[in-house]
Amino acid sequence: MQLNDRPYLHWRQGMSIQDVIDERNFIYPKLVVKLNGKLIRKEDYAATLVAEEDDLKIHHLLAGG
Amino acid sequence: MIRICDVKKYHGIPAEELKRMQDAHVELTRITYDHKPIHRGYTDKYLTVDFSRNSIEITDIDPKVKEVFTGGKGYCLRYLWDEVKPSTRWDSPENAITMSPGPLCGVTQYAGTGKTLLCSISPLTDTPFDTNVGGYFGPLLKFSGFDGLTLKGTAKEDVILVIDGNKNTISIETAPLEHEDAHVLGEELTYMYADDENDRKNVAVVCAGSAAKYSNIGMINFTFYDPNRGVVRLKQAGRGGLGRVFRHKNIKALVCKFSGVKADLNDPYDxxxxxxxxxxxxxxxxxxxxxxxxxxxxxxxxxxxxxxxxxxxxxxxxxxxxxxxxxxxxxxxxxxxxxxxxxxxxxxxxxxxxxxxxxxxxxxxxxxxxxxxxxxxxxxxxxxxxxxxxxxxxxxxxxxxxxxxxxxxxxxxxxxxxxxxxxxxxxxxxxxxxxxxxxxxxxxxxxxxxxxxxxxxxxxxxxxxxxxxxxxxxxxxxxxxxxxxxxxxxxxxxxxxxxxYSEYNSKESLAQKGGYGLTNKGPQHDEAWLIFMDQVNNQIPTFEDKAEALYYFPMFRTWFGLLGLCKLPWNDIVPANNSETDEPAKVPEHVQNYFDIYYGITGKHLDTPGMLRMSEKVYQFQRIFNIRMGKGLRKNDAIPYRSSGPVTEEEYLSRQERYDGQLVDLVGFTKEQVAAMSLQEKMAETRKYREAEYEKLIDAVYPRRGWNLNGVPTIERVKDLGIDFPEVLEVIEPLQ
CATH class of the missing domain: 1.10.569.10 (Aldehyde Ferredoxin Oxidoreductase Protein, subunit A, domain 2)
Structure with a gap:
């Protein structure tokens, strides 16, 4: 699985997007999540599973003061 | 949790104490002036105060200056350039502090519209230094009739400048008894110049503090009166040591008083x-x-x-x-x-x-x-x-x-x-x-x-x-x-x-190393804050991507300082559907909001290329101003290694897995080679790689910004932007 165009070495079967967010400790609230180019809404993070060949992008909308 | 309804109001200052202080004031000069109404965000009037001569002068702003420099930071830099010489240092008599609120400053219908920009030759950098601040002084200065203010010369003793935008008077007065520290001085002058309790919100004070006159990191406070708490609040023109310049001139404070703030004071077009x-x-x-x-x-x-x-x-x-x-x-x-x-x-x-x-x-x-x-x-x-x-x-x-x-x-x-x-x-x-x-x-x-x-x-x-x-x-x-x-x-x-440096650890973001190092005034994050786009999101992986970001964001962010706006409302909240847009990081709907407000005030349409061009004129002018002062070249963009990588063994060992892994993934060693290296060898290879990457970044960024590889704006770019004034060309021609 690719996370932000880098190999994600901690992928495992049955992993959801929310699991990735939790494992990476992505605590910032303003995220833009796309799975294989498709926008995933926050309420669907836990139910959306990530396959080994998937391209997952989790972008933080944080650009400073 | 403490709620405002439970906060007791603060005690004020006894009237007799205020009278004792005010009675000690000696008026050194006073003028009355014609108050020109604002038209489409501008007064087109500029105020210059020379404290060596106790002179107060009001001049028309040249339409060419308005066209090229827009306002705010643009005006500050243009007027400062005209006051100083290449040999001027922070404590030179001719050094000045320039201030300007910008044409959108003072709007009351949107968030973050009360910023004032300041510039001076800094005691820290020896270059023109810009800083921005909230509080009421800038908007009230404009509503009192002025798009900008230059403070120059040195007073013989501690003085205050008092601008009354309703009575249309300006005076310089001694102020020997007021305290120096900002939370006290701000309150004393607010109470002193307000007619009554309701009028305190109409008084804005600019002051430094007792340490500013001794320290190169001295800053300038801008006040606003908080009627809910019954106390004067402080906002800071923090960076660059301008407070030291302010106190070196024996300016104890500036006071601006104006009542009658309302939504249409900028004379908006729509x-x-x-x-x-x-x-x-x-x-x-x-x-x-x-x-x-x-x-x-x-x-x-x-x-x-x-x-x-x-x-x-x-x-x-x-x-x-x-x-x-x-x-x-x-x-x-x-x-x-x-x-x-x-x-x-x-x-x-x-x-x-x-x-x-x-x-x-x-x-x-x-x-x-x-x-x-x-x-x-x-x-x-x-x-x-x-x-x-x-x-x-x-x-x-x-x-x-x-x-x-x-x-x-x-x-x-x-x-x-x-x-x-x-x-x-x-x-x-x-x-x-x-x-x-x-x-x-x-x-x-x-x-x-x-x-x-x-x-x-x-x-x-x-x-x-x-x-x-x-x-x-x-x-x-x-x-x-x-x-x-x-x-x-x-x-x-x-x-x-x-x-x-401001407070972000940039070690793992090459783009942010540039965001700090390739700045006009030094490592403050207000030009480009790219850590997350780079380090976490990996949105700008190539040198070209990083160079584009290090062009776009500094220009985009400069615009706020020209107009008198705060950057925080741009992206510290985003529309609910922002993630569905093509470029969420740029928050397109909010950018359009700014174009709409600009149109609403000035009647002129603006788009992204126009916005970037407006900013770039000032950005390049500031770079050339740095060069004029003996800085602003590639050698001045070098960064300390702590900002780029681990200096000490303790640092390397604290993130050893990361650094060892990078020697394999990024530098090209095999795992076996890394395992055979001593700690010192690994640190040396890490440093060599990171320092070389920064140089490659510079090689990519400078051309994107229209600079040669020594960091000097090209004459072609300067001409294209219309800032090819003789005094500008004189600085850069020998360095092409």
């Missing part, structure tokens, strides 16, 4: 569009702030724990990116225990973002106000990070007290934090000792010693006299007087161009 955009934005804040950054609860300090989680929070002089005591000072601690909730904390009318949070009736433990219960503005993120973990401090009350004294003494919290962190590392490395510091045990975490050092700066005594000079000058002192290793200090001293 007020309805501004009203519409404002209503839409305020609803966004109302509906979404709780779900996003919580700016209305804790302001920018909401990211303390975020930076810690991503290893970006500067800790122990930027050695590390997280602090083990984060739970003691995370933003929720400030929300639950210290910062008053539910208050209208905007630093200008109409700012529903309301991020200027305050801790009320905080009882001080040290210093001249020990035992007093005061109102503390902040902490903002930078204060929390710089005065806290970067100095190894995790006590929230220590952070608040350091914040308070920085503000009232007129010291830049960011520079104080970074400079104290540097001192603490030098102390722990044995470069400094108790004999040198006069008994101060300046270990990481010793907040009492940090505070005592700050009090010494304000008293101009002891080790505070050395500390107050800033990191750049301390490095030289520590080498020459205490035998420190010069290279080690160059590596760990987190300053560039003379300015202390």
């Amino acid at each position: 007020i309805s569009i501004i009203n519409q955009v404002g209503k839409k934005y305020h609803k966004e804040i109302h509906d979404l702030d709780n779900l996003q950054n919580g700016m209305r609860k804790v302001g920018t300090a909401n990211i303390l724990e975020v930076m810690d989680a991503y290893d970006i929070l500067p800790t122990n002089n930027f050695k590390f990116g997280s602090h083990p005591g984060i739970d003691r000072f995370r933003s929720t601690v400030f929300i639950e225990k210290y910062l008053t909730q539910g208050a209208a904390d905007g630093c200008w009318y109409g700012c529903s973002m309301a991020c200027a949070k305050a801790a009320d009736h905080f009882k001080l433990k040290t210093g001249p106000y020990k035992g007093q219960a005061v109102c503390i503005d902040g902490p903002e993120y930078e204060n929390g990070a710089g005065l806290g973990p970067n100095c190894g401090i995790d006590d929230p009350e220590a952070i608040l007290e350091l914040n308070f004294y920085c503000d009232t003494y007129g010291l830049d919290t960011i520079s104080f934090g970074t400079m104290t962190a540097f001192i603490m590392e030098c102390y722990e490395a044995g470069i400094l000792n108790k004999e040198i510091t006069g008994g101060l045990e300046l270990n990481f975490g010793n907040w009492e010693a940090a505070l005592e050092m700050m009090h010494q700066i304000a008293r101009n005594e002891g080790f505070g006299q050395i500390a107050g000079q800033g990191v750049h000058k301390m490095k030289k002192i520590f080498v020459e007087q205490y035998g420190a290793d010069a290279q080690f200090l160059e590596d760990i001293g987190m300053e560039q161009k003379g300015l202390e």
Whole structure:
């Protein structure tokens, strides 16, 4: 699985997007999540599973003061 | 949790005390002036005050200056250029402080529209330095009839400048009895010049503090009166040491008084569009702030724990990116225990973002106000990070007290934090000792010693006299007087161009190294803040991508400073559907809001290319101004290695898995080769790689910005932008 165009070495079967967010400790609230180019809404993070060949992008909308 | 309805109002100042102080004033000069109405955001009038001659002059702003420089920072730089010479330094008589609010400043229907820009030759960098600030002075100055103000010359004794925008008078007066510290002086002058309690909100004061006249990191406070608390609040023109310039001129304060602020004072071309955009934005804040950054609860300090989680929070002089005591000072601690909730904390009318949070009736433990219960503005993120973990401090009350004294003494919290962190590392490395510091045990975490050092700066005594000079000058002192290793200090001293770094650990983001290093004024994050786009999101992986970001964002962000706007409402909240847009990082709907407001005020249409071009004229002019002052070249864009990689073995070992892995993944060694290397060899290879990457970044960024490889804007670019004035060409022609 690719996370932000880098190999994600901690992928495992049955992993959801929310699991990735939790494992990476992505605590910032303003995220833009796309799975294989498709926008995933926050309420669907836990139910959306990530396959080994998937391209997952989790972008933080944080650009400073 | 403390709520505003439960906060007792602060005590004022007895009338007899005010009368005693005011009776001691001697009026040195006074003029009356014709108050030209604002037209489409501009007065087109400029005010110049020469304190050496007690002269006050009002001039028309040249239409060409308006066309090229727009306002705000553009006006500040243009007028400063005309006052100074290449040999001018911060304390030269001809050095000036220029101020300008910008054409959109003073709008009351949108958030973040009360900014004032300031410029002067900095005691830290020896170059023109711009800084921005909230508070009421800038808008009230414009409503009093002026798009800009130059302060020059040196008064013979402490004076104040008083502008009354309703009576249309300007005077210079001595002010011998008022206190120097900002929370007291701001209040004294607000009460003194207000007709009654209701009128206090119409008085804005600009002042520094007792430490500013002794320290290169001196800053300037801008006040606004908070009627809910019954207290004067302080916002800071923090960076660059402009407070020292202000006090060197013996300016004790500026006062601007204007009553009658209303929504159409800027004489907008189309007020309805501004009203519409404002209503839409305020609803966004109302509906979404709780779900996003919580700016209305804790302001920018909401990211303390975020930076810690991503290893970006500067800790122990930027050695590390997280602090083990984060739970003691995370933003929720400030929300639950210290910062008053539910208050209208905007630093200008109409700012529903309301991020200027305050801790009320905080009882001080040290210093001249020990035992007093005061109102503390902040902490903002930078204060929390710089005065806290970067100095190894995790006590929230220590952070608040350091914040308070920085503000009232007129010291830049960011520079104080970074400079104290540097001192603490030098102390722990044995470069400094108790004999040198006069008994101060300046270990990481010793907040009492940090505070005592700050009090010494304000008293101009002891080790505070050395500390107050800033990191750049301390490095030289520590080498020459205490035998420190010069290279080690160059590596760990987190300053560039003379300015202390702001509070983000940039080691793992090459783009942010450029965001700090390839700036006009030094390592402040207000040009480009790219850590997340780069390090976490990996959105700008190539040199070309990074160069494009290091072109777009500095130009985009410069625009706010030309117009008199705050950047925070741009992206500290975003529309609910922002993620569905093509470029969420740019927050397209909010950019369109700004184009709409610009049209609403001026009647002129603007788009992204036009916005960037407007900014670039000023950005390139500032770069050339730096070159004129003897800086602004590639050699001046070099960065300390601490900002780029691990200087010490302790740092490398703390993230060994990461660094070892990068030697394989990025540098090209095999795992076996890395395993066979000594720690010193691994550190040397890491450094060689990271320093080479930064040079490659420069090679990509300079051409994108229209500069040659020595960092000099090309004549072709300058001509294209229409800033090819003879005095500009004279600077760059020999360097093409």
